[in-house]
Amino acid sequence: MFQKKVAEMRTVYALLLFATADVVMLRAADPCTDHIKQLRAFYFGNSFTGNAMPGLHPLLGKSVGKHWTVQAAISPGVPIWAHMKRHMDKGADYESFQRAAPQTDAIVMLIFGGEGLSSVVTQMWQGQVKFDRPTDIGDVAACTYLIREYLKLNPNGRAYIYTAWPGIPAVAEFRHRVQNEMRQTLLNQGLSREEVLKRIKQRKPTHEEMEPLRKSFDYAAAWLTQYDPAQPKGNTHTRGHMYAVMEGLKRNFPMLWREGRLGMVPVGDVFLELDKKMRAAAVPGITNVGEFYADGGHLRSGLPRYTLAATYYAVLFQDDPGKLDWRIFQDRSNYESGKYGFYVHQPDLGVHVDITPARVKVVNETIWGVICGHPYTHVKRGPASTER
8 A cells, every 4th residue: 555655656746747847848948038049940942932041041140149050942933842742752852851850940931832721632733743642732731741751850849831922913914914015026026936935034024114013012902812711722822821821730730839849930921010111101211011022022132131031030039130230131242142052043132122220120120029929939029129
């Protein structure tokens, strides 16, 4: 009887120890503290990930005394399911991720132009990509696959989705009209079909042609447009789709969510709040967030790309971006391709948007205001930072 009682007491004591350990771990992960001093990240994405200038992230971290290292799998135009497929096939980027993942603290997956929340297929891209069996390549399934593969290599890691932003519809309409006019003109000149197609492909709106399209862009209407999950692809570059992906991942990884290791880098929501402030003349010299765009989707160098990187920082380090050295993104020489280990597509940079102390103050305050208390970041407001 005595031995049974001792055994029961030991069991209770062990449970208390585990409970205490859990409390200590939760306190250690309290996002109100400045506890994250170093971060090893791996990004999955395309040029929208490249727009965040991953090569400059270590410099930003260093500017506030933090060690931020970045590796990435970035391919032009690909949705997240293409990264899943490459890992299924042990193709491009598979080996580099396998080597990096055990030491990677967080992965970030871009949600961009995919096949909706769920889409079961046997092939894609006119049969160029084939699956051995019917496979769900929707955004939830693709992210779920990559997260599971990552957790096999690092069970303590964190996983985030990075929200793409809506494009400017008027740009596509403009290009279509101009290309049709150009096609007819070139055909009338007797050029071959191949030469006509080549020249049309190269024709993009100039900076001057983009200006009225930027200024007339209703970002809020595009981002908050009604999302219909019943549609095969839905409107994927909307808040509704991004939030639905997040809810799907929460269902698939309830423990990861409860532990604060599953979240979102909510650039779309940051842009929404910035757009409101720009329209209220709170950002000197910028009338709306449409002025961030170089073309129908890519962002200009300077303030727009700093905004992306600072949002990454605020979420991953759970810290106010106010002390970051924004001059790193104002220095145009830092956008040279390969200078910091990452390819930078120069045509996407557009005309530089200058970063000034007044502008960046509003941007940093907006980022931190959105990140703190956002439903998918696990970040709460801490002490305010003093901007440079």
